[in-house]
Amino acid sequence: MNTSPPIEIRNLSVIYPSAGRGLPPKTAVAGLNLEIRPGEIFGLLGPNGAGKTTTMNVLLGFTAATLGDATIFGRAAREPQARQNLGYLPELTYYYKFLTAEELLRYYARIFKIPKAQRELRVDAVLKLVDLEHARKRLIKTYSKGMQQRIGLAQALINDPGLLVLDEPTSGLDPVGRMQVREIINRLKDEGKTVLFSSHELGEVETVCDRVAILHEGRLRVMGAVEELIREHHCSLEQLFLRVIGYQPKLKTA
Amino acid sequence: MNNILVITSIVLKELVRRKDAYVLLIITVLLTLLSGSVNFFGDLRTVRYMKEICLLLVWISSVVIAVTMTARQLHAERESRTLFSLLSKPVSRNELILGKFFGCWLACGVALLAFYGFFVLTAVSRGDGWRLAEHFQAFWLHWVMLGIIVAMVLCGSLVFTAPSSNATISIVIIVGILMLGRHLGKLALHMNGPTQAVALVVYYAMPHLEFYDLRDLIVHDWPLVKWGIIGFVTLYGAAYTAVFLGLACFLFRRKPLNA
Numbered sequence: 084m085n086t087s088p089p090i091e092i093r094n095l096s097v098i099y100p101s102a103g104r105g106l107p108p109k110t111a112v113a114g115l116n117l118e119i120r121p122g123e124i125f126g127l128l129g130p131n132g133a134g135k136t137t138t139m140n141v142l143l144g145f146t147a148a149t150l151g152d153a154t155i156f157g158r159a160a161r162e163p164q165a166r167q168n169l170g171y172l173p174e175l176t177y178y179y180k181f182l183t184a185e186e187l188l189r190y191y192a193r194i195f196k197i198p199k200a201q202r203e204l205r206v207d208a209v210l211k212l213v214d215l216e217h218a219r220k221r222l223i224k225t226y227s228k229g230m231q232q233r234i235g236l237a238q239a240l241i242n243d244p245g246l247l248v249l250d251e252p253t254s255g256l257d258p259v260g261r262m263q264v265r266e267i268i269n270r271l272k273d274e275g276k277t278v279l280f281s282s283h284e285l286g287e288v289e290t291v292c293d294r295v296a297i298l299h300e301g302r303l304r305v306m307g308a309v310e311e312l313i314r315e316h317h318c319s320l321e322q323l324f325l326r327v328i329g330y331q332p333k334l335k336t337a
Numbered sequence: 338m339n340n341i342l343v344i345t346s347i348v349l350k351e352l353v354r355r356k357d358a359y360v361l362l363i364i365t366v367l368l369t370l371l372s373g374s375v376n377f378f379g380d381l382r383t384v385r386y387m388k389e390i391c392l393l394l395v396w397i398s399s400v401v402i403a404v405t406m407t408a409r410q411l412h413a414e415r416e417s418r419t420l421f422s423l424l425s426k427p428v429s430r431n432e433l434i435l436g437k438f439f440g441c442w443l444a445c446g447v448a449l450l451a452f453y454g455f456f457v458l459t460a461v462s463r464g465d466g467w468r469l470a471e472h473f474q475a476f477w478l479h480w481v482m483l484g485i486i487v488a489m490v491l492c493g494s495l496v497f498t499a500p501s502s503n504a505t506i507s508i509v510i511i512v513g514i515l516m517l518g519r520h521l522g523k524l525a526l527h528m529n530g531p532t533q534a535v536a537l538v539v540y541y542a543m544p545h546l547e548f549y550d551l552r553d554l555i556v557h558d559w560p561l562v563k564w565g566i567i568g569f570v571t572l573y574g575a576a577y578t579a580v581f582l583g584l585a586c587f588l589f590r591r592k593p594l595n596a
Binding site for chain 1 (some may be wrong): 423429
């Protein structure tokens, strides 16, 4: 049994080369240390450009770390096999428009080497979970935004992963859609899955997450259990977030 | 290996479902049937000219299909962001490149089979013999050449941002090699100094695509090429394909992707 933490990030720095003459290199992430425990829902927060997406890109093997390392269940994040037990929902969900929902899920199931007998059962199970059984034979190009988000969630769950990485999972969804996604996340938590969640919807994060980390300008500013942070700082998560990033509300003029 | 086969199957599925690929195929097949069936007054020379034109059309169409189909593969995955969903699975970047290569190359093979199949049927209906061995040699080397082209264009996908640039530059290079490249060695002998050195380096480094052109064998009823030579040229093509694919894998591994 693998006892390694689902995610462990040690002294991670990502520095992009200079974008042009005279411009300095850009530090997207600096000295990040983070460990996510099994079975928890962890929120990664920060304003745009804070380093959330870069951190996720390193975990998913899209970007190499300049310094430090990141592991998924003990395996280096850059190794393809590290992603065998991982499911990823990107922020912008676009899938092969020439495929139907069940064809897309079968494609990804084959990548995960799920045996044929189990494959169909998994496809049926995830389509039922995301309420897309009725549209399984339709081409994805005919799907609405909400349906595309749900097929995104389905493909992230096809391998029954121990770790889910969700990048803005409720982005662009109506209130019903957001509620459905929250219900799915809570169900996953009950099943013992670990979820890394990036979102700008702080109210949602406060409801769903066990622990959060707030990044700003590439550095970790605050990390802890949501309830403890609220109690310690005597404010809501949103107010704490604004305080950490140094936001000063503009004064009202008379 | 599993991932390569899975990606190959998706490339083939996409090509079957994309309508535009059929247009070129149908036009070329129609022209093949038309040109191959012409027989003005029973004049054999005219029949040969028509066969030559027909095979030229097959060559042009096959190169256009190979280049345009391959040039859009990685770009389309990147633009539609399906690349990130795919690479977030246990798929290595090398497997993605190889899957795309085999998918495009197999698709080229299917298109070529259709072209040559119709050409042979038309020729046989006009009284020509089956000449299966000769047609097979022409088809096989043509397909090996398309393998080199597909690998080269895939490599180009990682150098040029836009598929149109990649396709244009690839076609210029291919036409340049086929029309001028074969003569570069002779031209170099008439040059001096660094120019001669550069010309010779280019001549020996470039893949000699003219080795794969057996149209004259079919048009002028020449005897079969020795199978040993076919084997050697196949290995030569495989080597160049491997070099381009190796370079593509190297470039892709170093490329940061931002989801």
